[in-house]
Amino acid sequence: MPSGPNPAVDFSRAWFDTVMALDPKPKSIAFVAADAEFARNLKEGAVANAKRIGLKITYNKNYKPGTPDYTPIIRAINATNPDLIYVASYPNGSVGIVRAVSEVGTKARGFGGGMVGLQFSGIMKGLGPKLNGILNYDFYVPEPNMNLYPGVTDLLARYQKVAPSRKVDPLGYYLAPWSYAYLQVLGDAVNAVGKIDHAAIAKYIHATEFSTVVGKVKFGKNGEWANGRTLTVQWQNIKKKNDLQQFTKPGIRKIMSPAAFATGTVKPFSALR
Amino acid sequence: MFSFELLINAIVIGILLGGFYAALSIGLSISFGLLDIVNIAHPAFIILGAFICFVFNSHYGIDPILMGIIFSPVFFIFGLLIYRIYYERFEKTGAEALRGLAFFFGLMFIIEVILIMFFGVDFQMVQAGYTDFKATFGVVDIPFRMFVPFVFAMLMAIGLQWFSSRTFFGRAMQAVAQDSLALRLMGIDPAKIKTIAFGISIATCSIAGALLVIVIPIEPSVGRLYIGQVFAIVVLGGLGSQSGTLIAAMLLGLVESLITTFFGPSWSPAVAFGALILVLAFKPTGILGRVGDTRG
Numbered sequence: 107m108p109s110g111p112n113p114a115v116d117f118s119r120a121w122f123d124t125v126m127a128l129d130p131k132p133k134s135i136a137f138v139a140a141d142a143e144f145a146r147n148l149k150e151g152a153v154a155n156a157k158r159i160g161l162k163i164t165y166n167k168n169y170k171p172g173t174p175d176y177t178p179i180i181r182a183i184n185a186t187n188p189d190l191i192y193v194a195s196y197p198n199g200s201v202g203i204v205r206a207v208s209e210v211g212t213k214a215r216g217f218g219g220g221m222v223g224l225q226f227s228g229i230m231k232g233l234g235p236k237l238n239g240i241l242n243y244d245f246y247v248p249e250p251n252m253n254l255y256p257g258v259t260d261l262l263a264r265y266q267k268v269a270p271s272r273k274v275d276p277l278g279y280y281l282a283p284w285s286y287a288y289l290q291v292l293g294d295a296v297n298a299v300g301k302i303d304h305a306a307i308a309k310y311i312h313a314t315e316f317s318t319v320v321g322k323v324k325f326g327k328n329g330e331w332a333n334g335r336t337l338t339v340q341w342q343n344i345k346k347k348n349d350l351q352q353f354t355k356p357g358i359r360k361i362m363s364p365a366a367f368a369t370g371t372v373k374p375f376s377a378l379r
Numbered sequence: 380m381f382s383f384e385l386l387i388n389a390i391v392i393g394i395l396l397g398g399f400y401a402a403l404s405i406g407l408s409i410s411f412g413l414l415d416i417v418n419i420a421h422p423a424f425i426i427l428g429a430f431i432c433f434v435f436n437s438h439y440g441i442d443p444i445l446m447g448i449i450f451s452p453v454f455f456i457f458g459l460l461i462y463r464i465y466y467e468r469f470e471k472t473g474a475e476a477l478r479g480l481a482f483f484f485g486l487m488f489i490i491e492v493i494l495i496m497f498f499g500v501d502f503q504m505v506q507a508g509y510t511d512f513k514a515t516f517g518v519v520d521i522p523f524r525m526f527v528p529f530v531f532a533m534l535m536a537i538g539l540q541w542f543s544s545r546t547f548f549g550r551a552m553q554a555v556a557q558d559s560l561a562l563r564l565m566g567i568d569p570a571k572i573k574t575i576a577f578g579i580s581i582a583t584c585s586i587a588g589a590l591l592v593i594v595i596p597i598e599p600s601v602g603r604l605y606i607g608q609v610f611a612i613v614v615l616g617g618l619g620s621q622s623g624t625l626i627a628a629m630l631l632g633l634v635e636s637l638i639t640t641f642f643g644p645s646w647s648p649a650v651a652f653g654a655l656i657l658v659l660a661f662k663p664t665g666i667l668g669r670v671g672d673t674r675g
Contacts, residue, residue, distance in 0.1 A: 172604030232504030
């Protein structure tokens with residue numbers, strides 16, 4: 107994943123850069139995460155970012171995967187009155203938390219963070235306008251600035267043509283470009299080395315900058331991406347429920363960060379609900 | 380951070396959550412509780428039911444609960460067939476303990492793989508008119524996406540309780556669990572009664588699947604998340620007791636909701652399963668289990 111040299115902390119860095127642009131500046135934050143490895147790591151990294159910025163932590167808890175209803179969690183968070191809510195969740199939890207916050211409401215001005223699953227077509231289609239205002243990580247969205255990536259539009263057009271028959275995500279924005287890029291990196295390395303020699307291939311990958319459908323890729327000494335490229339996007343202007351096509355158009359998931367790709371400015375969560 | 384508003388909402392959500400857990404567990408209280416069949420594939424059947432509801436909902440807009448009810452006879456027949464295979468291959472030969480368990484494990488994986496082949500591994504959701512609404516009474520919110528499954532779970536539990544206590548087949552089901560030899564001496568074939576009982580337990584999966592897909596998004600293996608919970612509820616309620624299963628589900632829902640609200644969600648499984656251990660320590664037969672039943 108394009109998290110950066112220190113993945114746990116770098117993954118949420120762009121999210122914090124974005125929410126700190128809210129006016130007035132947020133002062134407090136609540137954290138909630140699925141009790142599983144990725145989500146916990148993500149939350150710990152986000153906690154480190156919050157401490158670095160000087161945000162007061164009002165709530166910091168984990169929940170078990172498979173929790174069917176999240177309204178008690180949202181109510182408990184609201185009782186601590188945070189300015190921001192950072193969620194690190196898996197698809198089931200992400201849907202449950204979005205539904206719960208839609209029902210219970212919140213005064214928090216920034217909501218989202220590391221919610222896995224909101225990028226999936228079936229979930230986007232099902233939640234529709236409930237996603238408005240959520241500020242979340244992403245890897246690729248159909249915004250004009252993302253065309254900086256060479257060949258990605260053509261790749262996605264080819265992918266979307268065959269996706270329904272292969273029973274995979276019909277839009278493929280979230281993972282298809284990155285999966286393709288991984289194989290481009292591996293393919294280029296194998297071709298350059300000329301044989302299947304794991305040590306030589308690894309050495310080549312460490313030393314080389316690759317050109318892929320997600321742009322230039324370079325790895326650092328620890329094997330992570332030399333520079334992070336996780337996006338922070340905010341869902342805006344979703345009008346209809348059960349309409350997947352609206353998510354293929356620009357202006358729905360506006361990019362807030364990194365600045366090179368930005369297509370919008372962050373708005374308070376409640377202003378978009 | 381204690382407040383009346385938090386408390387009352389935690390209790391209401393706990394009860395609704397309990398209804399949801401009851402819907403998932405009630406069929407297992409028949410197969411595992413009454414018939415001693417460790418149907419580890421029970422949640423997989425629920426997911427199968429959920430996907431059927433999803434297909435009809437996404438293509439034709441049909442309400443998932445209506446589809447769950449319509450398909451329950453199909454699931455009933457499916458259950459009859461599965462039990463006959465289980466009976467002929469394992470139970471009849473006394474090999475049900477380990478091989479039978481492996482059979483249901485296999486069945487679980489087959490269902491999951493078939494669902495993956497047809498639907499892929501993406502999460503799917505249904506749309507129903509009531510899922511986005513909530514009723515507000517003062518400070519209390521009742522989300523319909525939880526309330527509607529709760530109502531149908533109650534109807535299913537009450538219906539099954541009535542069936543098992545007031546009808547011939549229901550009483551025969553209880554008799555199989557208590558003394559199948561006595562039943563045989565009275566001229567009734569226990570295998571026939573067990574076949575029907577298992578069919579009913581699988582039929583409940585169709586409706587439970589409909590209720591599940593209203594509450595959470597589904598993917599083929601999501602049922603695994605609930606295996607421990609449904610077995611714990613059946614044991615806590617008392618093997619074979621539908622009323623006990625309902626009470627245990629309510630208890631679990633309430634404990635989870637209250638602990639989540641006031642102490643944090645990570646404590647809720649520990650407290651819920653701690654309560655299970657405590658109850659079983661003082662009443663090994665479960666809440667409404669029969670005295671002398673040592674299976675718990």
